[in-house]
Amino acid sequence: MTHFLGDLSLALYVASFICYARILYVPNLWVGRLASVLLAGGILAQYWALYERSLSLHTVPYDDLYGSMSLFAWLLGITYLGLELFHRERAVGAFVTLLLVCWIGLLGLLTPRSLAAPTVPRGALFAFHVTLNTWAYAAFALSFILSVIYLAQDQVLRSRRLGVPFWRFPALDVLDRMARSSVYVGLVALALGVSMGFTWEHRLRGTYSWGDPKVIITMAIVGVYVAYLLLSRSANWRGARAAMLCAFNFVMVLFSYTFVNLYLTRFHRYL
Amino acid sequence: MPTTTANSNRSNTVRIRVALIGCNHRTAPVELRERIAFSSQQALQAADELRNLGILEEAVVVSTCNRSELYGVPGDLSPSSGAEAMEDYFTSFHRIPRGDLEGRFYRWSGPDAVRHLFRVAAGLDSMLLGEAEILGQLRTAYNQALDHGATGPVLNRIFQGALEVGKRVRSETEVGARPMSVALAGVKLAERVFGNLKGHSALILGAGAVAEQVVEHMRNRGIGNLRVINRSFDRAAELAQRVGGEALAWESLESVLGAPDILVTSAGATGPVLTREMLERALAARSGRPVFVVDLGVPRNVAESAADLYNLYLYNIDDLGEIVEQNKKARESEIPRAEAIIAEHIDKFEAWRSALEAGTIVNDLRDQFHKHRELIIREKLKDMDDVSAEERNRIAHITEELIERLLEEPQAKLKHGRGMRGRLAGLEAIRHLFGLDEGQK
Numbered sequence: 001m002t003h004f005l006g007d008l009s010l011a012l013y014v015a016s017f018i019c020y021a022r023i024l025y026v027p028n029l030w031v032g033r034l035a036s037v038l039l040a041g042g043i044l045a046q047y048w049a050l051y052e053r054s055l056s057l058h059t060v061p062y063d064d065l066y067g068s069m070s071l072f073a074w075l076l077g078i079t080y081l082g083l084e085l086f087h088r089e090r091a092v093g094a095f096v097t098l099l100l101v102c103w104i105g106l107l108g109l110l111t112p113r114s115l116a117a118p119t120v121p122r123g124a125l126f127a128f129h130v131t132l133n134t135w136a137y138a139a140f141a142l143s144f145i146l147s148v149i150y151l152a153q154d155q156v157l158r159s160r161r162l163g164v165p166f167w168r169f170p171a172l173d174v175l176d177r178m179a180r181s182s183v184y185v186g187l188v189a190l191a192l193g194v195s196m197g198f199t200w201e202h203r204l205r206g207t208y209s210w211g212d213p214k215v216i217i218t219m220a221i222v223g224v225y226v227a228y229l230l231l232s233r234s235a236n237w238r239g240a241r242a243a244m245l246c247a248f249n250f251v252m253v254l255f256s257y258t259f260v261n262l263y264l265t266r267f268h269r270y271l
Numbered sequence: 272m273p274t275t276t277a278n279s280n281r282s283n284t285v286r287i288r289v290a291l292i293g294c295n296h297r298t299a300p301v302e303l304r305e306r307i308a309f310s311s312q313q314a315l316q317a318a319d320e321l322r323n324l325g326i327l328e329e330a331v332v333v334s335t336c337n338r339s340e341l342y343g344v345p346g347d348l349s350p351s352s353g354a355e356a357m358e359d360y361f362t363s364f365h366r367i368p369r370g371d372l373e374g375r376f377y378r379w380s381g382p383d384a385v386r387h388l389f390r391v392a393a394g395l396d397s398m399l400l401g402e403a404e405i406l407g408q409l410r411t412a413y414n415q416a417l418d419h420g421a422t423g424p425v426l427n428r429i430f431q432g433a434l435e436v437g438k439r440v441r442s443e444t445e446v447g448a449r450p451m452s453v454a455l456a457g458v459k460l461a462e463r464v465f466g467n468l469k470g471h472s473a474l475i476l477g478a479g480a481v482a483e484q485v486v487e488h489m490r491n492r493g494i495g496n497l498r499v500i501n502r503s504f505d506r507a508a509e510l511a512q513r514v515g516g517e518a519l520a521w522e523s524l525e526s527v528l529g530a531p532d533i534l535v536t537s538a539g540a541t542g543p544v545l546t547r548e549m550l551e552r553a554l555a556a557r558s559g560r561p562v563f564v565v566d567l568g569v570p571r572n573v574a575e576s577a578a579d580l581y582n583l584y585l586y587n588i589d590d591l592g593e594i595v596e597q598n599k600k601a602r603e604s605e606i607p608r609a610e611a612i613i614a615e616h617i618d619k620f621e622a623w624r625s626a627l628e629a630g631t632i633v634n635d636l637r638d639q640f641h642k643h644r645e646l647i648i649r650e651k652l653k654d655m656d657d658v659s660a661e662e663r664n665r666i667a668h669i670t671e672e673l674i675e676r677l678l679e680e681p682q683a684k685l686k687h688g689r690g691m692r693g694r695l696a697g698l699e700a701i702r703h704l705f706g707l708d709e710g711q712k
Binding site: 025237 | 554
C-alpha cells in the first residue's frame with residue numbers, strides 16, 4: 001500500500017509538473033488550476049504514504065534518512081501550494097514540482113524501501129520538533145528556488161535577451177515577496193521547532209545541549225535568515241543582492257541537513 | 272433558414288452556401304478603404320437591403336479600419352452570380368465606379384470563406400499579426416447583425432465558430448502574446464519588474480508621441496500616479512490633462528526624480544538629460560527601490576553609464592525595437608499552431624454541414640424514385656387489365672419497399688460514414704448522378 005501511494009504521489013507530481021510547465025509556454029487558467037489540483041492530490045497521496053509507513057514502523061515517518069527526506073518533500077509541496085494560493089502566482093510551480101519529482105524519484109531509486117526496526121517512541125513534542133524543523137528547511141528550500149529564479153530573471157532583464165519563458169515568469173517584485181514569505185514561514189517553523197526541541201530535551205535530561213553542532217548551526221541559520229529579511233529592505237541590498245544572500249543561506253541549510261546530521265552531531269543523527 | 276435549392280419540382284435539398292466578398296489592407300490602400308467603410312448603421316442597412324433584394328438570405332457586414340467584408344448566404348443565385356451581385360451592391364451602396372475597385376476585391380465561397388473568417392478572427396489576416404482588437408470588432412458586427420435579425424443558422428454557426436477560434440488561438444498559442452509595439456513593450460517590461468502597475472508611479476519626461484502611447488498603456492493598467500515634465504510647461508499641462516496626470520515644471524525635475532517607479536523619457540535634447548549621478552541620487556532617495564527607465568529619446572535622454580546602476584533597468588528605443596522584432600518572429604512561428612486550430616474548426620463546420628445536407632438529400636432521392644415508380648407503374652399496368660386492384664396494390668407496396676431498402680444503406684453511409692471528406696464527396700456524387708442540382712443550374 002505504501003509503495004502504491006508513493007508511486008501515486010510521484011505520478012501526480014509528474015502530471016502536475018507537466019501542467020505547470022505547459023502554462024509557462026501557453027497560459028491557460030484551467031490547465032493552471034489542474035496543475036494545482038494535481039499537486040494537492042500528490043501531497044495528499046504522499047501524506048497517506050507517510051502515514052502508512054509510520055503505522056508499519058510504529059513510529060514517526062522521519063526516523064531514517066528516507067522518511068526524513070520524504071517528509072521534507074511533502075512539506076515543500078505544502079509550503080509552495082500555500083504560497084501559490086496566497087500570492088496567486090503559478091509560474092514557479094514548474095520548478096518546485098520538478099524538484100519534487102527529482103527528489104522523490106531519486107529517493108525511490110537510492111533508498112531501500114525495507115522498513116527499519118521500530119524505534120523508541122519519543123512523544124508528541126519531539127515529533128513536532130522534527131516536523132517543524134523539517135518544514136523550516138522545506139520553506140528555506142523554496143526561498144532558494146525563488147531567489148534563483150529572481151536572479152535569473154534579473155539577469156535576463158539586464159542582458160535584454162528575452163526568451164519565451166521570460167514573459168511568463170513572475171515579476172521580480174512578486175518573486176521577492178514570495179521568497180520573503182517563504183523565509184517568514186521557515187523562521188517561524190524553525191523557532192517553534194527549536195523551542196520544542198529544547199523543551200523536550202529539558203524534560204528528558206534537565207539540560208540544554210547548547211554545544212551540539214546541530215544547535216549551533218541552527219542558530220546560525222536563524223541568524224542569516226533574519227539578516228536576509230532585514231537587509232532585503234535596505235537600500236544597498238534590496239533586490240538581486242538580497243536574492244543572492246537568500247540563495248547562499250540555503251547552502252548552510254544543506255550543510256546542516258546533510259553533513260552536520262550525518263557526521264557532527266550526537267543527538268540529531270539519522271538512525 | 273439555410274438555402275433551399277430551387278430544384279426542378281419540389282426539392283427540399285438543403286445546400287449550405289457561404290459567400291464572402293471584401294477588401295482589406297493587403298488589397299486596397301487606405302484612401303480606398305475609407306471610401307468603402309460601413310458605419311454600424313450602414314452595415315445593418317446593407318444587410319437589410321441585400322436580404323430584401325434576394326441577393327442574400329443571411330448577411331453580416333464586417334467593417335474595420337483594415338477591412339470591409341460582406342459575409343452572406345446567397346439566395347437562389349449560383350455562387351458566382353451571387354458574388355457578382357454582392358459586388359454590384361457593394362459598389363452601388365458606396366457610389367463608387369466599379370472600375371475603382373477592379374482587382375481590389377477578394378471573393379471566397381464555401382470552406383474558403385469560412386477559413387478566411389476564422390483567420391480574421393485569429394488575427395492571422397491582421398496588419399499587426401495576432402492583434403486582439405479584431406476579435407472584439409467581429410463580435411460587435413455579429414451581435415449587431417444577430418440582434419437585427421440579419422443572421423440565420425448558417426452565419427450564426429460560422430460566426431460563433433470564428434469567435435471560438437479567436438479565443439482559442441489567443442489562449443492556446445503565442446500568436447497574440449508578447450508586445451508588438453515599442454510603447455507596449457516598455458510597459459510590459461515594467462510589469463516584469465513591478466508586477467501589477469496599480470499603486471506604482473510614473474514620470475514622463477518630454478511629450479513625444481510614443482511616450483504618450485506608453486502613458487496610455489500604463490493608464491489602461493491602472494498606474495497609480497502619473498506626472499509629466501516638459502521644457503514647455505504648457506505642453507506638459509496639455510498632456511497631463513489628457514492622461515489625467517499632474518504637470519510639473521522642468522526645474523523641479525531633480526527634486527521629483529526619486530519618487531517614480533517608472534521613468535519614460537522622450538525629450539528633445541542634444542545630450543543626456545538624466546545623468547548617472549542624477550539617477551544615483553534618485554535611487555538613494557528611494558532607498559534603492561528599483562526604477563524602470565524607458566528612454567525613447569533620440570539622441571538618448573539617459574546617460575549610457577546609468578545602465579549598470581544597481582536596481583535600475585534601462586531600455587532605450589533600440590532595445591525595445593529589438594524586443595518587438597523578436598516578438599514578431601515568435602508570433603510568426605506560432606502561425607502553424609493557429610492554422611491547426613482553424614482547420615479543426617473548419618472540419619467541425621463541414622461535419623455539421625454534411626450532416627444537415629445528408630438528411631435532406633436522401634429525402635429528395637426518395638421523392639425522385641417515387642415519382643419514377645408511379646410513372647412506370649402507371650405506364651406498365653395501363654394495358655394489363657387482368658391485374659386486379661389487390662395485385663396492383665401489392666405491386667405498389669413491393670416497389671415502395673424496394674425503394675426504401677435501396678435507400679437504407681446510402682442514408683446510413685451519408686450520415687455515419689467515416690470521414691467528413693468522404694461524406695461530402697458522397698453528397699456531391701449523388702447530386703451529380705441523380706441530377707438533383709439541375710433545377711438550380
